[in-house]
Amino acid sequence: MARIEVPMPQMGESIAEGTVSQWLKQVGDAVERDEPILEISTDKVDAEIPAPSSGTLVEIAVQEGETVEVGTIVAWIDTEGGAAAAAPAAEEPAEAAAEAAAPAAEAAPPAAAAPAASSGGADESAEDRLRTRSTPVVRKIAAEHGVSIDDVPGTGHAGRVTKQDILDFIEGGAPAPAAKPTPAPAAPAAKPAAPAVGGAGMWETFYKDVQHPEYPVRAADSVEPMDKIRRLTAEHMVLAKRVAPHVHSFIEVDFSAIDKVRTAMKPKWAAQGAKVSYTAFVAWAVSRVLHEFPMIISAVSGNNVIYRGNVNLGMAVDLNPGLIVPVVKDADHLSLVGVGNKIVDLASRARDRKLMPDEIQGATFSITNPGVLGTLVGLPVIPKGTSAILGLGSIEKRVVVVTDPVTGADSMAIRKRCLFSLGYDHRIVDGADSARFLARLKELLEDFPEDA
Amino acid sequence: MTRRSLEVLDVGVMSYGDALALQNDRVPLRRAGEVQDTLILVEHPHVLTMGSSTDPAHILVDEAERERLGIELHAVGRGGDVTYHGPGQLVGYPILDLKPDRKDLHRYLRDLEEVLMRVAESYGVDAERSENGTGVWTARGKLAAIGVRVSSGWITSHGIALNVRTDLGFFDTIVPCGIPDGGVTSLERELGQAPEGHEVRSRFVEHFCAVFGHEIPVAGPTI
Numbered sequence: 001m002a003r004i005e006v007p008m009p010q011m012g013e014s015i016a017e018g019t020v021s022q023w024l025k026q027v028g029d030a031v032e033r034d035e036p037i038l039e040i041s042t043d044k045v046d047a048e049i050p051a052p053s054s055g056t057l058v059e060i061a062v063q064e065g066e067t068v069e070v071g072t073i074v075a076w077i078d079t080e081g082g083a084a085a086a087a088p089a090a091e092e093p094a095e096a097a098a099e100a101a102a103p104a105a106e107a108a109p110p111a112a113a114a115p116a117a118s119s120g121g122a123d124e125s126a127e128d129r130l131r132t133r134s135t136p137v138v139r140k141i142a143a144e145h146g147v148s149i150d151d152v153p154g155t156g157h158a159g160r161v162t163k164q165d166i167l168d169f170i171e172g173g174a175p176a177p178a179a180k181p182t183p184a185p186a187a188p189a190a191k192p193a194a195p196a197v198g199g200a201g202m203w204e205t206f207y208k209d210v211q212h213p214e215y216p217v218r219a220a221d222s223v224e225p226m227d228k229i230r231r232l233t234a235e236h237m238v239l240a241k242r243v244a245p246h247v248h249s250f251i252e253v254d255f256s257a258i259d260k261v262r263t264a265m266k267p268k269w270a271a272q273g274a275k276v277s278y279t280a281f282v283a284w285a286v287s288r289v290l291h292e293f294p295m296i297i298s299a300v301s302g303n304n305v306i307y308r309g310n311v312n313l314g315m316a317v318d319l320n321p322g323l324i325v326p327v328v329k330d331a332d333h334l335s336l337v338g339v340g341n342k343i344v345d346l347a348s349r350a351r352d353r354k355l356m357p358d359e360i361q362g363a364t365f366s367i368t369n370p371g372v373l374g375t376l377v378g379l380p381v382i383p384k385g386t387s388a389i390l391g392l393g394s395i396e397k398r399v400v401v402v403t404d405p406v407t408g409a410d411s412m413a414i415r416k417r418c419l420f421s422l423g424y425d426h427r428i429v430d431g432a433d434s435a436r437f438l439a440r441l442k443e444l445l446e447d448f449p450e451d452a
Numbered sequence: 453m454t455r456r457s458l459e460v461l462d463v464g465v466m467s468y469g470d471a472l473a474l475q476n477d478r479v480p481l482r483r484a485g486e487v488q489d490t491l492i493l494v495e496h497p498h499v500l501t502m503g504s505s506t507d508p509a510h511i512l513v514d515e516a517e518r519e520r521l522g523i524e525l526h527a528v529g530r531g532g533d534v535t536y537h538g539p540g541q542l543v544g545y546p547i548l549d550l551k552p553d554r555k556d557l558h559r560y561l562r563d564l565e566e567v568l569m570r571v572a573e574s575y576g577v578d579a580e581r582s583e584n585g586t587g588v589w590t591a592r593g594k595l596a597a598i599g600v601r602v603s604s605g606w607i608t609s610h611g612i613a614l615n616v617r618t619d620l621g622f623f624d625t626i627v628p629c630g631i632p633d634g635g636v637t638s639l640e641r642e643l644g645q646a647p648e649g650h651e652v653r654s655r656f657v658e659h660f661c662a663v664f665g666h667e668i669p670v671a672g673p674t675i
Contacts, residue, residue: 011556
């Protein structure tokens with residue numbers, strides 16, 4: 001009978017004992033390898049202990065509430081009584097001992113773990129090695145490309161093959177700098193995998209991976225690594241442009257009505273300490289008209305379109321250097337003053353680097369305003385996962401021809417005007433949709449309600 | 453070596469039961485490698501939770517009084533004695549895979565303490581470990597409590613509770629973590645005024661990432 005010992009595991013260098021807090025399995029129960037069979041507690045920590053092997057729990061040696069030293073046998077598992085064990089019976093005791101000790105052995109540097117494994121090394125199945133050396137993602141990629149993980153040099157913990165390793169390997173490029181020298185057969189082996197890149201893997205790479213080409217450095221140049229925000233921005237821009245076919249449409253908006261509201265409300269807002277910028281007016285108006293244009297606030301996802309239920313406005317903030325896009329969540333539920341104050345709050349915390357991660361996620365439409373720096377208008381990039389972005393140009397006094405509504409006579413007037421550009425994903429937004437959206441937005445802004 | 457990424461779920465006010473369900477959903481996903489290391493940040497309504505080593509005598513209110521005060525009671529599978537959670541307390545539940553670099557429960561606890569001490573220090577509050585047990589103390593009392601669970605595959609759950617502007621009166625309903633006369637304190641009590649909640653969360657995330665070697669999460673669409 002193959003009885004395997006289950007010892008109290010070493011859960012930390014300075015942990016000498018543990019208390020059995022609960023048996024999750026009882027004597028006679030069938031257990032699967034890696035299935036939790038008991039819980040132990042050591043001062044502030046509860047931990048689940050998995051079965052070292054499949055079989056039947058045949059004896060419990062330490063009862064709930066008892067405290068025993070690390071290494072004390074707490075139970076026995078009979079591997080013949082339960083589900084068939086993976087390895088031949090004769091090897092089981094050795095294997096079990098190695099595995100039961102695993103928590104301790106693996107905590108030690110890889111070098112120490114290796115000799116322990118080597119006793120059964122020759123018998124270790126290829127499958128076992130794959131499991132210990134790679135993650136499910138890596139195995140999936142390997143399977144997709146018909147690559148054997150054994151051929152891939154691993155740079156990860158204890159020589160594990162990381163996702164980057166396998167992607168590098170499939171690309172046929174050099175492994176990461178720290179990697180061991182690629183065995184000679186590796187490169188030819190990678191070649192047959194290349195055609196597979198034409199399949200699902202190619203799209204995975206196309207939609208997710210970004211690598212910036214490198215250029216020679218000249219004597220007078222200086223080289224600095226990109227900081228985190230720059231790196232993410234660079235990657236995002238490449239992907240955003242790669243995925244969405246961009247089209248841009250323009251409209252010119254008259255800000256006279258908005259100025260009228262601003263002038264009228266100024267004393268009241270000053271008393272409230274409210275801050276309502278031109279951008280806030282636009283954001284408020286956008287949030288009110290977006291519901292009429294579901295395709296503008298959508299995302300192409302596979303062969304589906306996700307129509308977003310929340311008007312979450314990403315507002316581009318210049319960090320100089322750098323750019324971050326905090327999100328005004330559910331802007332359609334906020335008043336004009338509410339939108340204005342929220343923009344000021346997010347922008348100032350963005351500059352102080354005090355934003356919470358969830359405050360820069362979940363945008364369903366974005367607004368960017370390069371006009372504040374004097375730009376006439378821009379062609380903004382549509383953030384990945386959304387279908388449109390509105391760019392505001394500078395608000396300037398221009399000479400325009402106005403028609404008297406009563407007499408029909410034309411005359412020249414000086415008006416504050418601003419060019420808007422809408423960047424949209426032509427997969428889901430048609431030119432006419434964009435035109436209707438911009439016209440509707442212009443209409444609302446040029447007849448701005450006084451009670452917004 | 454690239455730093456690992458951390459997903460922060462800042463869920464705001466959430467009942468203890470719902471937050472527990474959220475953790476229980478995440479743990480198997482983390483084990484299967486389907487999600488990244490996760491840090492759940494939450495604020496609970498009044499609740500007492502009993503860890504596996506709770507002495508019932510450490511709950512000082514009877515059921516009627518507890519209900520009158522609107523305090524829930526939960527028995528949970530984490531280490532430690534009874535503790536109180538409530539408004540004004542930053543609760544953090546890291547769902548981490550400890551396998552790659554810290555398969556040592558004590559080290560994990562010390563690292564959580566380190567994060568809490570650094571957050572306190574960033575406000576000029578001197579907080580230290582204590583021989584009395586896991587957690588972080590100032591001269592006035594216990595500032596933060598820790599109780600964690602490690603599920604099979606070295607996946608963590610449960611975590612820390614930092615008193616920011618907690619109504620410390622509610623701790624009178626228990627013997628905190630089984631240590632009588634320990635006293636409790638909050639950042640508000642230490643500083644004379646309560647720091648902004650979002651700022652504390654943001655500093656916590658920052659120091660958490662520094663101690664555990666995660667990249668500070670900056671994500672979402674940039675233009």
